[in-house]
Structure formats: C-alpha cells, structure tokens
Amino acid sequence: MLTATAPVDRAVRQVTAAHARAVSSASLEALRIAFGLLVAASALRFLARGWVGSLHLAPEHHLTYPGFDWVAPLPGAGASLHVAVVAFAGLAIAVGWRTRAALGVFLVAFVWMELIDAALYLNHYWLMTLLGALLFVLPVGRAWSFDAWTGRVTPSSEVPVWMVWAARSQVGIVYVVAGIAKLNADWLLRGEPLGMWLAARGDRPLVGSLFDLPLTPLVASWAGAAFDLTIVGWLVWRRSRPWAYVAVVVFHLSTAALFQIGLFPWAMMALTPVFFAPSWPERMLRRIGVVVPRPPQADAPTTPTWVRRAALGLVVVNLVVPLRHYAYAGDVTENEAGYYGSLRVMLTEKTGTARFLVTDPTTDQAWTVAPGDYFEPWQVGQLASRRDLLITAAHVVAAEARADGHPRVEVRADAWVSINGRQRRRLVDPALDLAALERRPR
Known part of the structure; x- marks a missing residue:
C-alpha cells in the first residue's frame, strides 16, 4: 500500500545507500600519509629555525587567547620536547603506527602549541587542526599502514x-x-x-x-x-x-x-x-x-554512530x-x-604603532609604556595592528603596574593602524580604559 510519504522514504533510502557505497580507501590513506609528513616537516622546521626559543621561551609575556591564560610553554628543554612530540606523532601518523592514538597525541600537543600565543595564529594551523580531527574520527590506518601490516587492526581496503x-x-x-x-x-x-x-x-x-x-x-x-x-x-x-x-x-x-x-x-x-x-x-x-596487494575485504564494516x-x-x-x-x-x-x-x-596587510598611557587615579600619577618594554618585537608588530591583542597587552601592562604597587590603574592606548595601504586611523578610542574591558572570544 502506497502512502503519501513513500516517495520521500524511497528518496531517503537511495541517498543513504549512495553515501554508504563502498569505495577504495587508498585516497584517504594517501591523505593520512601526506598529512603526517606535513606535520612532521612543520614541527622539525620549527625546531631547526630556533623558534622554540624565540617564539615560545623568549617572551616575558604571551598574548594569550581569552580563557586560555593558563596555557604556557613547557619550561626549558620541555618546550623543545613538546615540539618533538608533535614531529614524532606526525611520523607515526604517516607510517600508520597506532594511528588513532598518534592523531590524538598530535591534536593535544599541536592545539597546546597554537594556544600559547595568539600573535602566532596562522590559518593553515587551523586547517591542520580540523583535518587532524577528521582523520582521528575516520577509520584511517587500516591499509597502507604499519598497524594493518602487523595485524594490530583488521585490514580494510574500502570505506x-x-x-x-x-x-x-x-x-x-x-x-x-x-x-x-x-x-x-x-x-x-x-x-x-x-x-x-x-x-x-x-x-x-x-x-x-x-x-x-x-x-x-x-x-x-x-x-x-x-x-x-x-x-x-x-x-x-x-x-x-x-x-x-x-x-x-x-x-x-x-x-x-x-x-x-x-x-x-x-x-x-x-x-x-x-x-x-x-x-x-x-x-x-x-x-x-x-602493485600494492589489497587485503581481502570482508563484509563492509559498519560505521559507528559516534563517527557519523x-x-x-x-x-x-x-x-x-x-x-x-x-x-x-x-x-x-x-x-x-x-x-x-x-x-x-593573504587578504590583509596591516602596519601599526602603539603606546600605552597608564594612570593611577588614586595618586594621579601617569606614565607612558612602550609595548617593547614587555613584549618581543614580533609581538609588538601584531598587537599594534590587532584590537584584541592590544586589549590583551593592556591587561598585561595593568597587571605589571599592580605588581609594582599600583593596585588600581587605568590603561589607555594611542594606537594607529593602516590597513591595505589606506590612510592611518585610530585602532581604539584613546579615552577607553582597555584594562577595564572584558576579554571575550569572538
């Protein structure tokens, strides 16, 4: 007996069947290998160029993300070990050794690196994070992998x-x-x-x-x-x-x-x-x-609900x-x-200048702070042109003032920025107390 919903039900079944159709997993495994090698190359490059020292350990203060002030580089040699773990995880992903565990280690270690300083944000880091999360979810490493060759996982040539x-x-x-x-x-x-x-x-x-x-x-x-x-x-x-x-x-x-x-x-x-x-x-x-021999394909494995x-x-x-x-x-x-x-x-070129005016309303004292007093040159270049980082820096300046015996201070900024070669304009209202603003993720 036909019902009004029969055509819809049939269409849903057809779409579901089309999406569940089994195909070779080779392209996914090639993607896994490429991803792992890119991760390893990126981490080894970070180590070889001395960026652990200049970007993670050298700054007196980091421009952290809102809510992640607790994230910091590991002290001393631990910072280099941290990056080395990312490189090792990348190689493990590439060869397919304990693939899902390696992807989990990569995600934790790499995201930790990303959260250390917002001035280091790069779009392709975000891409690698999302792609790593997707590969963690999908059943990769069941072919063209050490795990499959040694029998740690059931080999499968289809997804x-x-x-x-x-x-x-x-x-x-x-x-x-x-x-x-x-x-x-x-x-x-x-x-x-x-x-x-x-x-x-x-x-x-x-x-x-x-x-x-x-x-x-x-x-x-x-x-x-x-x-x-x-x-x-x-x-x-x-x-x-x-x-x-x-x-x-x-x-x-x-x-x-x-x-x-x-x-x-x-x-x-x-x-x-x-x-x-x-x-x-x-x-x-x-x-x-x-010729890479395909493992014998048993019945198509079911996809767990959590994966979907x-x-x-x-x-x-x-x-x-x-x-x-x-x-x-x-x-x-x-x-x-x-x-x-x-x-x-690659959409924006920003150049900016900034200085902070700190006032203590209790004593009527006022003084100027150059961002370079607390931050590395590469951080200064970013905070002078990005509003959120300028506010974060103002909070650091306020904290330093409190540590110097000024329990309540106001921090304002004289900051100018040029965007894509346009005429300079103020980055923030110079009358605004940046230290009083709440840092919120947006």
Missing part, C-alpha cells in the same frame, strides 16, 4: 564514499571561504594588498617588470578570486580534474616563490589530490610497476566558524571579530 567526500570538503572549504573573503572593495577595486606586495618584488627576474604595471595587481586579484571560487568545482568534475590540479600546483608554486607563507602552499598541493578518484594512488603505483555524529559536527564547525564574522557588526578586517578560524588567507 563508505561519504568519508572521502568529508575529506574533500575539509580541503575544499579553504578555497571556497578564501574566495568569498576576496569579494571586497580592497581586493577587487584597489588590488590591495597584492599591489603593495608585488611592488616590493619588482626586482624578481623575468616577472619583476610586470609587477610595476598599474593593472597587474587588479588582474592578479581578480584571477586569485576566480581561482578560489571555482577551483573546487573544477576538481570535482572528472573531465577537468587533471587540469585543475595542474592549476593548483602552478598557483601554489607561484605564491610560494613570491611570498613568505611557510608550508601552506606545499600543504595544499599535498592534500588536494584527495579530489581524484578514491583509487588514484593504486592506479598511479600500477603505472610505475608497483562527529563527522557531522566537524561539518558544522567548518561552516559556522569561518563565516561567523558576518554575524558581528563592522568589518572583520578592522575589528578582528570572528577572525580566528576564518581562513582569510
């Missing part, structure tokens, strides 16, 4: 196709959100901040003369926006996928050559192949004469966190509200 799409969406959201963020007047009408960045690179061989042309920044800005807004579609479409990946490589090699943005271009080149067919690693190896719920939760995070700044009044470029986790990659 439901929705898991592959979950990984694709995690990588693709970076491009889509970055493209949406580029739809602003500075980027599309002024060609900034690309204009300033390219002008400073006019001495580059072959291409340097192009950077001096008036239209180059605008052309590059529009091309960048078009790339970010459309590349996911080209990667999803099977016919255009190979050429789209070539465009990804060319784009990121260009940005790596022109701008100092760390491992981000290499990360995107290494992670984006997840858009190819799920079996692409096996096909590629066969072409060069390497956790993956859905990450989808919500990926939608809400990057776009939440639209819920706040004002421009995120100016007030930083909703900036963290927004994946606004």
Whole structure:
C-alpha cells in the first residue's frame, strides 16, 4: 500500500545507500600519509629555525587567547620536547603506527602549541587542526599502514564514499571561504594588498617588470578570486580534474616563490589530490610497476554512530566558524571579530604603532609604556595592528603596574593602524580604559 510519504522514504533510502557505497580507501590513506609528513616537516622546521626559543621561551609575556591564560610553554628543554612530540606523532601518523592514538597525541600537543600565543595564529594551523580531527574520527590506518601490516587492526581496503567526500570538503572549504573573503572593495577595486606586495618584488627576474604595471595587481586579484571560487568545482568534475590540479600546483608554486607563507602552499598541493578518484594512488603505483596487494575485504564494516555524529559536527564547525564574522557588526578586517578560524588567507596587510598611557587615579600619577618594554618585537608588530591583542597587552601592562604597587590603574592606548595601504586611523578610542574591558572570544 502506497502512502503519501513513500516517495520521500524511497528518496531517503537511495541517498543513504549512495553515501554508504563502498569505495577504495587508498585516497584517504594517501591523505593520512601526506598529512603526517606535513606535520612532521612543520614541527622539525620549527625546531631547526630556533623558534622554540624565540617564539615560545623568549617572551616575558604571551598574548594569550581569552580563557586560555593558563596555557604556557613547557619550561626549558620541555618546550623543545613538546615540539618533538608533535614531529614524532606526525611520523607515526604517516607510517600508520597506532594511528588513532598518534592523531590524538598530535591534536593535544599541536592545539597546546597554537594556544600559547595568539600573535602566532596562522590559518593553515587551523586547517591542520580540523583535518587532524577528521582523520582521528575516520577509520584511517587500516591499509597502507604499519598497524594493518602487523595485524594490530583488521585490514580494510574500502570505506563508505561519504568519508572521502568529508575529506574533500575539509580541503575544499579553504578555497571556497578564501574566495568569498576576496569579494571586497580592497581586493577587487584597489588590488590591495597584492599591489603593495608585488611592488616590493619588482626586482624578481623575468616577472619583476610586470609587477610595476598599474593593472597587474587588479588582474592578479581578480584571477586569485576566480581561482578560489571555482577551483573546487573544477576538481570535482572528472573531465577537468587533471587540469585543475595542474592549476593548483602552478598557483601554489607561484605564491610560494613570491611570498613568505611557510608550508601552506606545499600543504595544499599535498592534500588536494584527495579530489581524484578514491583509487588514484593504486592506479598511479600500477603505472610505475608497483602493485600494492589489497587485503581481502570482508563484509563492509559498519560505521559507528559516534563517527557519523562527529563527522557531522566537524561539518558544522567548518561552516559556522569561518563565516561567523558576518554575524558581528563592522568589518572583520578592522575589528578582528570572528577572525580566528576564518581562513582569510593573504587578504590583509596591516602596519601599526602603539603606546600605552597608564594612570593611577588614586595618586594621579601617569606614565607612558612602550609595548617593547614587555613584549618581543614580533609581538609588538601584531598587537599594534590587532584590537584584541592590544586589549590583551593592556591587561598585561595593568597587571605589571599592580605588581609594582599600583593596585588600581587605568590603561589607555594611542594606537594607529593602516590597513591595505589606506590612510592611518585610530585602532581604539584613546579615552577607553582597555584594562577595564572584558576579554571575550569572538
């Protein structure tokens, strides 16, 4: 007997069956390997460049996130050991040794590193955190792994196709959100901040003369926006996928050559192949004469409810966190509200100056504090141009004044900032007592 809901029920069953369809897990395992190697490379680079000392141990004070003042670097050699643990976890993830445990260790250790100082925030750190969380949730490490080869886990060469799409969406959201963020007047009408960045690179061989042309920044800005807004579609479409990946490589090699943005271009080149067919690693190896035997596939393993719920939760995070700044009044470029986790990659160039005026209303004493008295130069550069960090620094200045015998002080700031080459403007109201403001995450 047919009911009014029969077509709907049938459609739901069809969609559910389509999402549960078993496909090769090879692309997910390749993503795991690439992710682990990127984590290890990033941590080893951090150690090799001496950043443990200069960024974690050298500062007298850290510009902490609201609610995370208790997070601090481990003392002495412990700080280097902390980063070494991240590197070891990355290698363990790559080879698939106790994969889920290694991902858990990575998440705890890496997030701890991220929370030490908000002035060190980078968008690709947020991407790696979310991708690490997704891989922790998904059943990776059941093929192409030490765990599978030694029998620690039941080998499996297939996963439901929705898991592959979950990984694709995690990588693709970076491009889509970055493209949406580029739809602003500075980027599309002024060609900034690309204009300033390219002008400073006019001495580059072959291409340097192009950077001096008036239209180059605008052309590059529009091309960048078009790339970010459309590349996911080209990667999803099977016919255009190979050429789209070539465009990804060319784009990121260009940005790596022109701008100092760390491992981000290499990360995107290494992670984006997840858009190819799920079996692409096996096909590629066969072409060069390497055959990786597939483990015998038993009945399709059931996906625990917690895995589906956790993956859905990450989808919500990926939608809400990057776009939440639209819920706040004002421009995120100016007030930083909703900036963290927004994946606004290479969109803003800020330069600022700041000094604090401290007053003790009890004694009528007043004195000026330079941020450099309490913070490292790299911290000063950030707090002088970001409102939330300026407020955090004001709280530190107030705490130092209290320690010096001034139990109640007011801290104001004379802070000026230029955004994307525009005329300088005040970062905060100079009459505002920043020490009285509550630090809240936004």
